[in-house]
Amino acid sequence: MDTFGLLAAGFAAALQWQNLIYAFIGVTLGTAVGVLPGIGPALTVALLLPVTYRLDPAGSLIMFAGIYYGGMYGGSTTSILLNTPGESASIVTALEGNKMARKGRGGPALATAAIGSFVAGLIATLAMAFVAPWLVRIAISFGPADYFALMVLAFVTVSAAFGDSALRGVTALFIGLGLGVIGIDLQTGQARLAFGIPDLLDGIEVTTLAVALFAIGETLVVAAARGSLDDEVVAVKGSVWMTLEDWKRSWPAWLRGTLIGFPIGAMPAGGAEIGTFFSYAAERRLTKHPEEFGNGAIEGVAGPEAANNASAAGTLMPLLTLGLPTTATAAIMLAGFQQFGLQPGPLLFTNNAPLVWALIASLLVANFMLLVLNLPLIGLWVRLLTVPKPWLYAGILLFATLGTLGANGAMSGNLFGIRFSFELMMLLGFGILGFVLRRFGYPIAPVVIGLILGPLSEQQLRRALAISQGDPLVLIQSPLAISLYVIAAAAVLIPLWFRLRGKGEVFSQLAADED
Amino acid sequence: MNKLLLAALVSGAMAVPAFAADYTIMAPAAPGGGWDQTARSIQEALTAEGISGNVQVTNVPGAGGTIGLAQFATQDSGNANALIVGGYVMVGAILTNASPVTLDNITPIARLIGESDVIVVPANSELQSMDDLVAKLKADPGSVSWAGGSAGGVDHIIAGLVAKAVGVDPTQVNYIAYSGGGEALAAVLGGQVTVGISGYGEFESQIAAGELRALAMSGENEMDGIPTLSETGVDVTVENWRMIAAAPDITDEQKAAITADIKKMAESATWKSILETKGWVDMYLDGDAFDTQLDADIASTTTVLKDIGLVQ
Numbered sequence: 002m003d004t005f006g007l008l009a010a011g012f013a014a015a016l017q018w019q020n021l022i023y024a025f026i027g028v029t030l031g032t033a034v035g036v037l038p039g040i041g042p043a044l045t046v047a048l049l050l051p052v053t054y055r056l057d058p059a060g061s062l063i064m065f066a067g068i069y070y071g072g073m074y075g076g077s078t079t080s081i082l083l084n085t086p087g088e089s090a091s092i093v094t095a096l097e098g099n100k101m102a103r104k105g106r107g108g109p110a111l112a113t114a115a116i117g118s119f120v121a122g123l124i125a126t127l128a129m130a131f132v133a134p135w136l137v138r139i140a141i142s143f144g145p146a147d148y149f150a151l152m153v154l155a156f157v158t159v160s161a162a163f164g165d166s167a168l169r170g171v172t173a174l175f176i177g178l179g180l181g182v183i184g185i186d187l188q189t190g191q192a193r194l195a196f197g198i199p200d201l202l203d204g205i206e207v208t209t210l211a212v213a214l215f216a217i218g219e220t221l222v223v224a225a226a227r228g229s230l231d232d233e234v235v236a237v238k239g240s241v242w243m244t245l246e247d248w249k250r251s252w253p254a255w256l257r258g259t260l261i262g263f264p265i266g267a268m269p270a271g272g273a274e275i276g277t278f279f280s281y282a283a284e285r286r287l288t289k290h291p292e293e294f295g296n297g298a299i300e301g302v303a304g305p306e307a308a309n310n311a312s313a314a315g316t317l318m319p320l321l322t323l324g325l326p327t328t329a330t331a332a333i334m335l336a337g338f339q340q341f342g343l344q345p346g347p348l349l350f351t352n353n354a355p356l357v358w359a360l361i362a363s364l365l366v367a368n369f370m371l372l373v374l375n376l377p378l379i380g381l382w383v384r385l386l387t388v389p390k391p392w393l394y395a396g397i398l399l400f401a402t403l404g405t406l407g408a409n410g411a412m413s414g415n416l417f418g419i420r421f422s423f424e425l426m427m428l429l430g431f432g433i434l435g436f437v438l439r440r441f442g443y444p445i446a447p448v449v450i451g452l453i454l455g456p457l458s459e460q461q462l463r464r465a466l467a468i469s470q471g472d473p474l475v476l477i478q479s480p481l482a483i484s485l486y487v488i489a490a491a492a493v494l495i496p497l498w499f500r501l502r503g504k505g506e507v508f509s510q511l512a513a514d515e516d
Numbered sequence: 517m518n519k520l521l522l523a524a525l526v527s528g529a530m531a532v533p534a535f536a537a538d539y540t541i542m543a544p545a546a547p548g549g550g551w552d553q554t555a556r557s558i559q560e561a562l563t564a565e566g567i568s569g570n571v572q573v574t575n576v577p578g579a580g581g582t583i584g585l586a587q588f589a590t591q592d593s594g595n596a597n598a599l600i601v602g603g604y605v606m607v608g609a610i611l612t613n614a615s616p617v618t619l620d621n622i623t624p625i626a627r628l629i630g631e632s633d634v635i636v637v638p639a640n641s642e643l644q645s646m647d648d649l650v651a652k653l654k655a656d657p658g659s660v661s662w663a664g665g666s667a668g669g670v671d672h673i674i675a676g677l678v679a680k681a682v683g684v685d686p687t688q689v690n691y692i693a694y695s696g697g698g699e700a701l702a703a704v705l706g707g708q709v710t711v712g713i714s715g716y717g718e719f720e721s722q723i724a725a726g727e728l729r730a731l732a733m734s735g736e737n738e739m740d741g742i743p744t745l746s747e748t749g750v751d752v753t754v755e756n757w758r759m760i761a762a763a764p765d766i767t768d769e770q771k772a773a774i775t776a777d778i779k780k781m782a783e784s785a786t787w788k789s790i791l792e793t794k795g796w797v798d799m800y801l802d803g804d805a806f807d808t809q810l811d812a813d814i815a816s817t818t819t820v821l822k823d824i825g826l827v828q
Contacts, residue, residue, distance in 0.1 A: 075789050141702050141706040142706050144706060144708045145703075145708060187695060188667055189667050189826070190612045190667035190668035190672075191826075199583055199586055199613075202582070202613060203577070203579050214803060319702070323702070323722070348691065467690060468690075470690070
C-alpha cells in the first residue's frame with residue numbers, strides 16, 4: 002500500500018465511534034491536568050498513561066494522542082492567562098500572550114494559540130508522515146560543531162529580539178548563563194557552584210526560574226506599586242474572537258512558526274523550545290507593528306505556539322524512525338509503545354505499519370478534537386481575568402507555589418533543624434530577583450533563555466573539541482556550521498548596515514538603543 | 517450479632533497480615549526513565565497479583581538518584597511500607613557526588629533485573645570486531661571517542677574497565693557524555709563518534725536493522741549472537757542491575773515480610789510478562805547473597821572511578 006492508502010486505513014481505524022470517544026476523553030483529561038500549574042505535558046502523559054493500558058492498542062494510542070495534545074494546550078492556557086509557564090516551551094507564549102490578556106485580548110490570544118497549534122500540528126503531522134525517514138537522516142548528520150553553530154545563531158538572534166537596550170539584554174542573558182553553570186557537569190561528573198547543596202546538583206529547574214521571574218516577580222511589582230491594584234481589569238475589550246486583522250496577522254506567523262519548529266523538533270539533541278525562541282525573534286523582526294512587541298503582539302503568540310506544536314510533531318520523527326526519545330514526553334511515549342510490544346526504530350514502519358498509521362491518524366483526530374472542544378471554552382477562560390486584582394494575584398502566587406511543590410515537593414532544605422522545600426525557597430529568591438530586574442528595567446526573558454541555551458551550547462562545544470582532541474578548527478569545518486555562522490553574522494550586520502545608511506535619525510536611534 | 521461482629525473483626529485482623537501493607541515506591545528519577553519504569557512495573561505486578569492492595573509511585577529526580585536516596589533515608593526511616601528503586605548507576609553516583617547518604621543508610625532487599633551494555637560501531641565503520649577496536653585503542657587511546665550516558669555512569673565505567681583490561685591508561689579514554697542512550701545513539705548513527713556504549717535496549721532495534729554493528733556485550737551471557745567481552749579476550753563483566761530497597765531502621769521481621777512480598781512478586785506471571793515486553797533480564801537475588809554481591813560491586817566501582825580519575 003502506498004502512503005495515502007496506509008493513512009486512509011489509519012483514519013478508518015481512528016474514526017470508529019468508540020475511538021472518537023477515547024480521543025474525546027483523552028483531550029479532556031489532558032487539558033484538565035495540563036492547566037494545573039507545574040504539570041507539563043511530560044508529567045501529564047506519565048500520570049495518565051496507566052489509564053490507557055486497559056484499552057486495545059488502537060484505542061489506547063488514540064487516547065494517548067489526545068492526552069498529549071490536551072496537556073500541551075492546557076499549558077499554554079495558564080501561560081497566557083496567569084503568566085505561569087508550566088514548561089520551557091510555553092515561556093515565550095507567556096511574553097506576549099499575558100500582555101494581550103491584560104489588555105482584554107485574552108480571547109484572541111487563546112484563539113490564535115489554539116488555531117495556530119491546530120494548523121501547525123496538522124501540517125507537521127502530515128509532513129512527518131511523508132518526509133520522516135528522509136528528514137531524520139539529515140537531522141542525525143548534525144554533529145556537535147553544527148549544534149554549537151546553531152546555538153550561536155540562537156544567541157545572536159534571540160538576544161537581539163528582547164528588550165530595547167542591548168546592554169541590559171546582554172546583562173540579563175549573562176545572569177542566565179551564570180545560573181546555567183550550576184550543577185553536575187555532564188562531561189566530567191563534577192559538581193560546579195553547588196556549594197555542597199544536594200538540590201543544586203541537577204542545576205536550576207527552568208520552569209522554577211521562569212515561574213519565579215514571570216509570576217512572582219510581577220506580583221511583587223504590582224504589590225509594591227501604590228494604586229496599581231485599583232486599576233480596572235478589562236477581561237474582554239472588543240470581541241472575544243479574533244478579528245479579521247488578527248487573522249491577517251496570525252496566519253503568516255503560524256506558517257513561519259511551523260516551518261521553524263518542525264525541523265528543530267526533529268533534531269535529536271533535545272531543546273525543542275529553541276524553535277519558539279527563533280520564531281519569536283523572526284516575528285519581531287518581520288512585524289509591521291514593532292511597537293506592539295512587548296505590549297501584546299498577536300504574532301508573538303501565534304508564531305511560537307505554532308512552532309511549539311510543530312516541534313512536538315517533529316520529536317515524533319526520531320522517536321518513530323530511530324527509537325530515539327529527544328524529550329521527556331517522548332521517553333514516556335516510548336514506554337507506552339513498548340506496552341504493546343511496539344519497538345520504535347527503523348523497522349517500526351515495516352513491522353507495525355497499521356498501528357503507526359493509526360497513531361498518525363489519531364494525532365490528527367486528537368488535534369481536531371482539541372480545537373472543537375476548546376474554542377467554545379475561551380469565553381469561559383477569559384472570565385478568570387475579571388477576578389478582582391488582589392484575588393487574581395493571590396491566586397497566581399498560590400498556583401505558582403503549588404506548581405513548584407507539585408513538580409518537586411521534596412522537603413530537602415534544613416536550617417536549624419527546620420525542614421523546608423528548597424525548590425520553594427529558590428522560587429521566592431528568584432521572584433525577588435525578578436522584582437529587582439523589572440524595577441530597574443532589565444528584560445526577564447534573556448535570563449531564562451541563558452539558562453536553557455547556556456548548558457546546551459557548552460556541552461556541544463566541549464563534545465566537538467573532545468572528539469577532535471582539542472583542535473578548534475573542527476568548529477568551522479562542516480558546511481552546515483559555516484552556513485549557520487554566515488546567517489548569524491548577517492543577522493547582526495544587516496540591521497547595522499541599514500542603520501548606518503539612514504544616517505542622522507538612525508544614529509540617534511542607535512544611541513537611544515544603547516541607553 | 518456480637519459474635520458476628522467479633523468474627524468479622526477477627527477475620528479482618530487476620531486478613532491484614534495476609535493482605536500485606538500498602539506500599540509507597542520512590543523512583544529517584546524523573547518519569548519515563550529506567551527507574552521510573554521499574555517502579556511502575558513493580559506497582560503493576562504487586563497490585564495485579566494481589567500482594568498489595570494499594571501501591572503509590574513517587575518521583576524524586578536528581579543527581580543519579582542520590583537526591584531521592586537522601587530524602588528516603590531521612591524521611592522514611594523505620595517506615596516498613598516505604599520502598600525505593602535503585603541500581604548500579606546509584607552506586608557510581610554516590611561516589612562521584614560524594615553523597616552523604618549511601619546504600620549503607622537504607623535496607624537493600626533484592627536485585628531484580630539487569631541489562632547488559634553493548635559496544636557498537638556504525639555499519640560503515642572500519643572497525644569489524646572487538647580486536648580492531650582494542651588495536652586502535654592501544655595505538656592511540658584519544659582517537660577512539662566513546663559516546664555513552666553521563667560521566668561516571670555505567671557506560672563510562674565499562675569503557676574505563678575495557679581500557680584497563682587491555683593495558684591502556686583509563687584516564688586516556690576519550691569519553692563523550694550524552695544525557696542518555698538516545699542522544700548517544702544519534703551521535704553514533706551520525707558518525708560523530710568512533711563507538712557507542714549503552715544499554716542493549718537502546719541500540720537493539722538499530723542492530724537488528726543493520727544500521728549498527730555490535731562488537732561485544734558487557735554482561736555474562738551472549739545475546740542474539742553478540743559475543744561477551746570475555747569471549748573476545750577482554751576480561752570485563754558488568755551488568756547494569758536494578759534493585760529494590762526498604763527504609764533504614766526497620767525490624768528483621770519487617771524486612772523478612774517485605775522480602776517475601778518482593779520474592780512472590782518476582783516469581784509471579786505478571787512480573788515475567790512485564791520482563792518479556794520490556795526486554796529486561798531476570799537477575800533476582802536476595803538475602804546475604806545480594807548483600808555480598810552489592811559490597812563487591814561497590815568495591816570494584818570505587819576502584820574503577822579512581823582509575824578514570826572521577827573520584828579522588
